[in-house]
Amino acid sequence: MTVQLRPEVQLHPEADLLLDYAAGSLSPALCVSVTAHLHFCDKCRAQDIALSEIGGDLLSSVGPEKMPENALEKVLLSLNSAEISDQAETIPIINEDMKKLPAFMSNIIAEPQFNFLTRSLKVAKIPIGENKYELALHKISAGGKTPKHDHRGLEVTVVLYGSFSDLDGTYNEGDFIIREPGDVHSPVATIDDECICLSVVEAPIRLVGPILRMINPFLSFSPV
Amino acid sequence: MTPLVNSSRDEWSELLTKVGNVQDKEAFSQLFGHFAPLIKGFLMKGAPFGYEQAEELAQEAMIKVWRKAGSFDEKKSSASTWIYTIARNCRIDWFRREARIKKDLKAEDLYDLVDENPAHSSLIQKRNQTTVRENLQVLPVEQLEVITKIYYEGKTHSEVAEELALPLGTVKSRIRLALKKMNIQLESLDVRVES
Numbered sequence: 428m429t430v431q432l433r434p435e436v437q438l439h440p441e442a443d444l445l446l447d448y449a450a451g452s453l454s455p456a457l458c459v460s461v462t463a464h465l466h467f468c469d470k471c472r473a474q475d476i477a478l479s480e481i482g483g484d485l486l487s488s489v490g491p492e493k494m495p496e497n498a499l500e501k502v503l504l505s506l507n508s509a510e511i512s513d514q515a516e517t518i519p520i521i522n523e524d525m526k527k528l529p530a531f532m533s534n535i536i537a538e539p540q541f542n543f544l545t546r547s548l549k550v551a552k553i554p555i556g557e558n559k560y561e562l563a564l565h566k567i568s569a570g571g572k573t574p575k576h577d578h579r580g581l582e583v584t585v586v587l588y589g590s591f592s593d594l595d596g597t598y599n600e601g602d603f604i605i606r607e608p609g610d611v612h613s614p615v616a617t618i619d620d621e622c623i624c625l626s627v628v629e630a631p632i633r634l635v636g637p638i639l640r641m642i643n644p645f646l647s648f649s650p651v
Numbered sequence: 652m653t654p655l656v657n658s659s660r661d662e663w664s665e666l667l668t669k670v671g672n673v674q675d676k677e678a679f680s681q682l683f684g685h686f687a688p689l690i691k692g693f694l695m696k697g698a699p700f701g702y703e704q705a706e707e708l709a710q711e712a713m714i715k716v717w718r719k720a721g722s723f724d725e726k727k728s729s730a731s732t733w734i735y736t737i738a739r740n741c742r743i744d745w746f747r748r749e750a751r752i753k754k755d756l757k758a759e760d761l762y763d764l765v766d767e768n769p770a771h772s773s774l775i776q777k778r779n780q781t782t783v784r785e786n787l788q789v790l791p792v793e794q795l796e797v798i799t800k801i802y803y804e805g806k807t808h809s810e811v812a813e814e815l816a817l818p819l820g821t822v823k824s825r826i827r828l829a830l831k832k833m834n835i836q837l838e839s840l841d842v843r844v845e846s
Contacts (some may be wrong), residue, residue, distance in 0.1 A: 443822075450806075451740070455761055459761055477835045479735060481798065481835075482736070486735045491688035491689050491692045492688050495706060499680060502713055505714060506717050531763035535756070556753060
């Protein structure tokens with residue numbers, strides 16, 4: 428019996444990023460990008476548990492601070508109303524794009540609104556309530572090429588569906604790609620299927636229009 | 652009451668499992684008595700929490716523990732680790748509320764506690780909890796300082812670098828050395844630690 432295995436995830440977040448994630452200090456957009464990677468990567472998922480254990484150990488070894496006398500009583504009273512209310516209601520996913528993505532993505536966005544940036548590249552911005560990083564989904568159509576571009580701030584791309592390649596190699600589902608300012612590349616989706624990526628882009632300091640900003644990480648113009 | 656950290660079925664995890672399976676309020680009360688003061692203490696170690704906010708958050712976290720206990724799996728993590736992640740998420744939500752972020756997203760949405768893929772379970776087995784704890788104790792002071800600051804205060808390693816007036820590279824290498832010492836083998840460490 429053959430079991431089809433997906434290619435092993437090759438690119439992982441660095442140790443300090445995983446540590447920040449487990450400690451709860453990552454900005455929401457970066458947090459989502461790490462969660463997306465963990466969805467595909469068993470190894471990093473196990474590391475995250477190990478890093479959370481550090482948190483558990485620090486919690487257990489901290490000096491306890493006395494709670495008020497009636498705290499437990501108050502909490503017990505409120506439990507009655509909280510009883511089963513938190514059982515997750517599963518809302519069926521109807522959006523075709525969302526069906527291709529890890530299920531947790533539907534916590535973040537229900538219905539991505541893709542807009543064309545070029546003939547083969549679309550973007551859907553994901554509002555997440557922060558201004559340091561912008562979160563978006565990028566979709567490259569099958570075999571689609573994107574213009575050469577550079578990177579102005581930190582950019583993280585996680586492949587959620589399909590694959591794409593550039594001069595440095597091919598990136599598959601789960602790969603966590605970090606680009607620093609100055610990196611130049613020109614991604615191309617694989618021939619047979621479209622590619623959907625999650626991207627986190629450090630909000631640029633220099634003034635460019637919102638559309639131009641969202642063109643990253645797959646292309647950018649220099650509007651000088 | 653001290654849990655037997657050395658056994659794979661520690662006492663707190665058993666109580667938490669009881670809460671999850673049969674909504675056992677007696678078990679919950681015991682967990683509350685142990686963990687609520689710890690959560691409060693943990694939060695107060697990191698600014699900016701005064702005792703009132705820390706108490707409020709500790710109660711909020713314990714209510715979440717009650718609600719979510721059904722998803723606790725003692726084969727995968729210990730009660731203290733699981734409760735830590737709940738408290739951590741409460742703290743993140745508190746920061747978002749303080750920043751008056753309108754976007755209605757909870758930390759647990761960002762972290763995805765649900766295991767969507769049952770195949771993952773085979774790889775993720777509970778580690779020996781004592782290893783991490785013992786190793787935390789043998790870390791050199793400067794490594795321990797960085798690690799505890801990140802966890803207690805919920806700051807990123809670059810924020811910690813700034814606060815301690817250390818170059819980012821120094822903080823990064825302290826983290827790597829600490830993780831190595833604690834025997835936490837990270838995928839990215841093997842490739843990057845040399846650079």
